[in-house]
Each structure stands twice: as structure tokens, then as C-alpha cells.
Amino acid sequence: xxxxxxxxxxxxxxxxxxxxxxxxxxxxxxxxxxxxxxxxxxxxxxxxxxxxxxxxxxxxxxxxxxxxxxxxxxxxxxxxxxxxxxxxxxxxxxxxxxxxxxxxxxxxxxxxxxxxxxxxxxxxxxxxxxxxxxxxxxxxxxxxxxxxxxxxxxxxxxxxxxxxxxxxxxxxxxxxxxxxxxxxxxxxxxxxxxxxxxxxxxxxxxxxxxxxxxxxxxxxxxxxxxxxxxxxxxxxxxxxxxxxxxxxxxxxxxxxxxxxxxxxxxxxxxxxxxxxxxxxxxxxxxx
Amino acid sequence: xxxxxxxxxxxxxxxxxxxxxxxxxxxxxxxxxxxxxxxxxxxxxxxxxxxxxxxxxxxxxxxxxxxxxxxxxxxxxxxxxxxxxxxxxxxxxxxxxxxxxxxxxxxxxxxxxxxxxxxxxxxxxxxxxxxxxxxxxxxxxxxxxxxxxxxxxxxxxxxxxxxxxxxxxxxxxxxxxxxxxxxxxxxxxxxxxxxxxxxxxxxxxxxxxxxxxxxxxxxxxxxxxxxxxxxxxxxxxxxxxxxxxxxxxxxxxxxxxxxxxxxxxxxxxxxxxxxxxxxxxxxxxxx
Ligand SMILES: Nc1ncnc2c1ncn2[C@@H]1O[C@H](COP(=O)(O)OP(=O)(O)O)[C@@H](O)[C@H]1O
Ligand SMILES: Nc1ncnc2c1ncn2[C@@H]1O[C@H](COP(=O)(O)OP(=O)(O)O)[C@@H](O)[C@H]1O
Ligand SMILES: [Zn+2]
Ligand SMILES: [Zn+2]
Numbered sequence: 001x002x003x004x005x006x007x008x009x010x011x012x013x014x015x016x017x018x019x020x021x022x023x024x025x026x027x028x029x030x031x032x033x034x035x036x037x038x039x040x041x042x043x044x045x046x047x048x049x050x051x052x053x054x055x056x057x058x059x060x061x062x063x064x065x066x067x068x069x070x071x072x073x074x075x076x077x078x079x080x081x082x083x084x085x086x087x088x089x090x091x092x093x094x095x096x097x098x099x100x101x102x103x104x105x106x107x108x109x110x111x112x113x114x115x116x117x118x119x120x121x122x123x124x125x126x127x128x129x130x131x132x133x134x135x136x137x138x139x140x141x142x143x144x145x146x147x148x149x150x151x152x153x154x155x156x157x158x159x160x161x162x163x164x165x166x167x168x169x170x171x172x173x174x175x176x177x178x179x180x181x182x183x184x185x186x187x188x189x190x191x192x193x194x195x196x197x198x199x200x201x202x203x204x205x206x207x208x209x210x211x212x213x214x215x216x217x218x219x220x221x222x223x224x225x226x227x228x229x230x231x232x233x234x235x236x237x238x239x240x241x242x243x244x245x246x247x248x249x250x251x252x253x254x255x256x257x258x259x260x261x262x263x264x265x266x267x268x269x270x271x272x273x274x275x276x277x278x279x280x281x282x283x284x285x286x287x
Numbered sequence: 288x289x290x291x292x293x294x295x296x297x298x299x300x301x302x303x304x305x306x307x308x309x310x311x312x313x314x315x316x317x318x319x320x321x322x323x324x325x326x327x328x329x330x331x332x333x334x335x336x337x338x339x340x341x342x343x344x345x346x347x348x349x350x351x352x353x354x355x356x357x358x359x360x361x362x363x364x365x366x367x368x369x370x371x372x373x374x375x376x377x378x379x380x381x382x383x384x385x386x387x388x389x390x391x392x393x394x395x396x397x398x399x400x401x402x403x404x405x406x407x408x409x410x411x412x413x414x415x416x417x418x419x420x421x422x423x424x425x426x427x428x429x430x431x432x433x434x435x436x437x438x439x440x441x442x443x444x445x446x447x448x449x450x451x452x453x454x455x456x457x458x459x460x461x462x463x464x465x466x467x468x469x470x471x472x473x474x475x476x477x478x479x480x481x482x483x484x485x486x487x488x489x490x491x492x493x494x495x496x497x498x499x500x501x502x503x504x505x506x507x508x509x510x511x512x513x514x515x516x517x518x519x520x521x522x523x524x525x526x527x528x529x530x531x532x533x534x535x536x537x538x539x540x541x542x543x544x545x546x547x548x549x550x551x552x553x554x555x556x557x558x559x560x561x562x563x564x565x566x567x568x569x570x571x572x573x574x
Contacts, residue, residue, distance in 0.1 A: 122432040145409040145508035150540050154502040170539045215441045221432035252457045253437050
């Protein structure tokens with residue numbers, strides 16, 4: 001059995017799949033302390049004979065195999081999780097090949113291999129949820145250098161009619177500080193799903209997201225951009241941000257037709273767990 | 288002999304090297320019309336027995352091997368060069384493996400293999416000259432997706448004390464529109480090398496560049512950033528943009544020590560031609 005873990009800040013999903021990647025069983029439970037959460041993780045996987053594990057985790061995480069803290073969650077504001085040895089804790093119980101990466105990298109991998117980007121050579125997966133984060137795949141490879149990307153924190157130009165000064169504790173008005181689900185909550189004092197579709201704020205949101213997609217397009221040149229996360233539940237956003245993207249980029253570089261280029265995940269909410277299982281298979285293949 | 292061409296908008300450099308990549312002969316001449324320029328190119332290379340050619344060209348160029356216009360310069364404002372079949376013109380005379388990429392990709396490759404990033408797994412090379420452009424290498428691979436990057440045109444936040452509204456014909460106040468050598472000339476009505484080192488403009492320039500380096504850091508995570516081009520002749524800029532980078536990024540992600548991370552090319556002005564020769568060798572190896 002291949003095992004996959006989508007380790008989110010609020011929810012864990014665990015699943016096992018056959019060699020052909022059909023999911024046999026899956027479970028979801030809330031993220032609590034590492035000890036409590038891992039009790040549930042072990043209870044689930046102990047029932048199966050694991051051959052490999054793929055993990056897409058909330059971050060920041062250490063993905064440098066040369067580092068003494070490889071496989072750890074690093075500095076996170078999330079209580080109890082800073083410096084938790086995620087991979088080590090699993091390896092102690094299951095002595096199998098493990099693929100360890102970020103939640104968004106796993107989702108990007110899932111969409112690349114089995115989702116919206118199945119016919120593309122490269123893709124970017126971006127989540128606009130509580131935070132903003134992204135992962136990029138070229139061929140079968142996850143983009144990674146000194147560490148994994150943190151592309152939610154790029155700077156964007158403030159909108160002239162946006163009174164909000166930004167909510168990122170590190171950068172104030174970076175993309176996440178202006179356009180994430182939490183930024184929307186801070187701006188309005190209530191959640192994004194209560195803001196009517198015709199509120200002019202959504203044009204501002206589209207403006208910020210379009211700037212970011214323009215930056216990712218110019219630097220990464222993915223063949224496809226896939227947008228997930230809670231804020232994208234506003235389905236009118238897709239059309240207005242494509243329009244804004246086109247206006248801003250102004251034809252400077254060619255892209256695929258925007259209706260093909262900027263899309264939502266074909267795997268819907270399963271991109272992360274499917275990607276994790278695919279990465280388990282990759283770990284096994286490369287072991 | 289390995290042949291290399293650094294095809295710049297104002298100047299061509301051609302060189303031939305032995306298998307160990309020692310340059311045997313080189314020549315530089317001004318870029319004129321394709322016909323005139325290629326007369327000089329042919330005259331130079333005809334003297335040698337070429338085994339492979341590496342080309343780093345000004346752009347935009349078509350690097351998609353599946354495309355009918357692969358090897359062409361695409362739409363350029365440069366008179367006579369739009370839709371010129373660069374690779375085809377060479378292949379007609381020299382039936383050898385050719386590596387075709389952008390000038391900044393070639394320079395990045397040169398710096399990665401023989402320059403400042405020789406001990407790194409990845410690097411970004413950015414030129415801040417007439418325009419702004421960048422290339423990225425991971426391992427031995429040039430980052431490329433739908434096409435090559437055009438990372439000079441990302442948007443940055445305008446500086447509150449900069450009266451200049453930006454000079455990019457496509458985006459007005461993108462990075463190139465605000466911080467390139469031509470943007471400086473438009474802003475002051477004279478060239479950047481006439482602006483005194485203590486002019487407060489250089490802090491503004493550092494602010495724009497630092498924002499861009501922050502964006503590249505968060506999206507690409509290179510192990511090293513190498514800054515070339517005419518504007519970097521202002522050598523005080525390096526220190527002030529490191530400082531500004533550190534202030535803006537605000538510790539959000541780890542980087543190598545900034546004095547190691549943000550540097551100038553070890554190969555100086557030769558990064559492009561050395562990279563082109565290395566790419567000729569790569570073409571030969573992979574043929
Ligand atoms: N329909 C909606 N419209 C706007 N924002 C929404 C909507 N649904 C959820 N959100 C916001 O998305 C965020 C949660 O994102 P989600 O991707 O579900 O979780 P997480 O990022 O924590 O994994 C919250 O800030 C929430 O307010
Ligand atoms: N010392 C200097 N200080 C500031 N700007 C300079 C300096 N030297 C050259 N430049 C500017 O750099 C640009 C040329 O960049 P360069 O890298 O030499 O050529 P190109 O980008 O055309 O290949 C011009 O705009 C020029 O004004
Ligand atoms: Zn931020
Ligand atoms: Zn521009």
C-alpha cells in the first residue's frame with residue numbers, strides 16, 4: 001500500500017492506495033498537538049502494510065536532505081508544532097521510503113500528474129486560503145533551490161482604492177497581507193464568504209491576484225496556473241482575474257489562451273492527497 | 288572547436304574554445320542588420336572546424352523546439368531583427384549541434400559552471416542594463432516552461448519619493464520601467480553614470496532592485512543571485528540593496544549570508560560568452 005498525508009494547519013487527511021493509485025481508504029481529522037494528531041495518524045496507517053509514504057505538509061518545513069533538521073516543521077506560529085520532527089516520527093514506526101514536501105507542492109504534483117495539467121510540461125499550483133502559497137512542477141520535478149518557495153509573500157502594488165494597509169506581520173502589504181482569506185477577514189471584520197459578489201472589493205482582490213500571476217508568469221513561465229483555496233470559492237473571481245491579468249501583462253509575453261492557462265484544480269479538494277500518494281510512489285521508484 | 292556567440296542588442300561576441308573550454312580566439316563587433324552582422328559571424332567561424340555552437344541571444348526568442356519558429360528572434364523593436372531565423376541561418380552553414388537560449392540564460396549558465404555559483408546547486412543571473420532580464424539554473428538545467436523568463440517586467444511598489452511614473456511601454460512602472468539603465472536616463476535626461484554616488488536616487492534604485500530580489504527569492508529560491516549589467520557599475524549599489532533586501536524580506540525565509548547570496552559575476556563581462564561555450568559543449572554531449 002502507498003500512504004499519503006496531507007498535513008494542513010487545520011486538518012489532516014490520510015489515505016492509502018493500491019499500486020495503481022486507487023484510494024482504498026481515507027480519513028480526515030482536525031490538527032491538534034503533534035502527539036494527539038499523530039495518534040490518529042498511526043491508528044490509521046497501522047492497519048495497512050505500507051510500502052512508501054508521501055507527505056505534503058503545512059510549513060515552513062525543512063526540505064534540505066543535508067540539514068540536521070531535514071523533515072522538521074521549522075518556525076511556525078502554530079502552537080506546539082515548531083521544530084517538530086515530522087518525518088523522523090513517521091520513520092520510527094514505518095521504515096519505508098518517504099517523500100517530504102510542502103502541501104502546495106504536493107497539490108501541484110497531483111494536478112500535474114492527474115489533474116488540470118496532465119497534458120502540460122509544467123504547472124504552478126497556488127492556494128489562496130488562510131494564507132497564500134504556491135508550488136511549481138517542471139516535468140516530474142518539484143521546483144526547489146535553497147529551500148521550498150514561499151511565493152505568497154511577494155510584494156504587489158497597492159490598489160489606489162483599497163484603504164486596507166495590509167495584514168502580514170512580516171511585510172504588511174505583501175500578496176498574502178492583502179489578498180489572503182485572513183487579509184479579507186481583517187479588512188472587513190468578517191469572513192470572505194459573507195461579502196456579496198457585487199462588492200467592489202472583489203475587483204481589488206482580482207487586481208492583487210492578477211499582479212501575482214503576472215509575476216509568476218514572467219519568472220516561472222509555467223504552462224498552466226491552477227488556483228485553489230477557500231477564497232477561490234468565489235467563482236466569479238476567475239473570470240475577473242483573467243481579465244485583469246490580460247490588462248496588466250498587456251501582451252508582453254505569450255501565454256496559452258487564458259481560459260486554458262488560469263484554471264481551478266481538476267482534482268478539486270483532492271489535489272493535495274492525490275499528490276501525496278503520487279509522491280509516495282515516486283519515493284518508492286527512486287528508493 | 289566549440290563555438291560561442293553572445294548576441295547582444297548592441298554588440299556581438301564570438302569565440303572558439305578547445306574541448307577543455309580554453310578560449311582560443313575571440314572577436315567582438317557592433318550589431319547591425321542581420322545580414323551585415325552575420326557576415327562578420329561567418330568570417331570568424333569559417334576559419335575553424337566547429338563541433339558545436341552555443342548561442343546566448345538578446346530576445347525575445349523562440350526556444351520551443353516544437354514550434355515552427357524555433358531558433359528565431361520573435362517580435363523585437365530592434366529594426367530588421369524581428370522574425371529573423373538565427374539558428375536556421377547558422378545551421379545552413381555549420382551542420383553541428385546548437386544550443387539556443389537567451390543571453391541571460393547563457394550568462395547564468397556560465398556563472399553556475401565556472402563563476403560565482405560554481406559551488407551552488409542553483410543560481411539566478413540578473414542583468415540591470417539597458418533593460419532588465421534574468422535567467423535561472425538548477426543543477427545543469429535552465430529554467431524554462433512555456434518559454435524563457437522575462438523577469439525584468441515584474442511589478443514593484445513605487446517609492447513614495449520617486450516622482451518618475453515609469454518608462455516601460457508595456458507596463459509603465461514595472462521593474463524595468465523604473466530601474467533599468469534606460470529608466471534612469473528617462474528619469475534624469477542623462478545617463479546613470481553621470482549621477483553622483485550620493486544622490487538620494489540610488490536609495491530608490493536599491494529599493495526597486497531589492498523588491499525584485501525578494502520576489503525572485505520567494506518564488507525561485509536560488510542559492511545565489513548574481514547581478515550584472517551597466518547599472519551595477521555603481522558598485523555602492525550592492526551594499527545598499529543587500530541592506531534594503533534584508534529590511535524588506537524581514538527574515539521571512541532563510542537565505543545564505545547576504546554577502547555570499549547577492550554578488551557580482553566572477554566572470555565579469557565574460558559570463559555570457561563563457562556560458563555560450565559551455566552550452567556548446569552541453570549540446571555536443573547531449574547530441
Ligand atoms: N466562499 C468563500 N469566499 C471567500 N473566502 C472564503 C470562502 N470560503 C472560505 N474562505 C476563506 O478561505 C480561508 C480558508 O481557506 P482554506 O483553503 O479553506 O483553508 P486553509 O488555507 O486553512 O487550508 C478562510 O480565510 C476563509 O474565510
Ligand atoms: N556606471 C554606470 N552607472 C549607471 N548606469 C550605467 C553605468 N554604466 C552604464 N550604465 C547604463 O547601463 C545601460 C547599459 O547596460 P549594459 O549592460 O552595458 O548594456 P546592455 O544592457 O545594452 O547589454 C545604459 O542604460 C547605461 O546608461
Ligand atoms: Zn508577507
Ligand atoms: Zn514592463
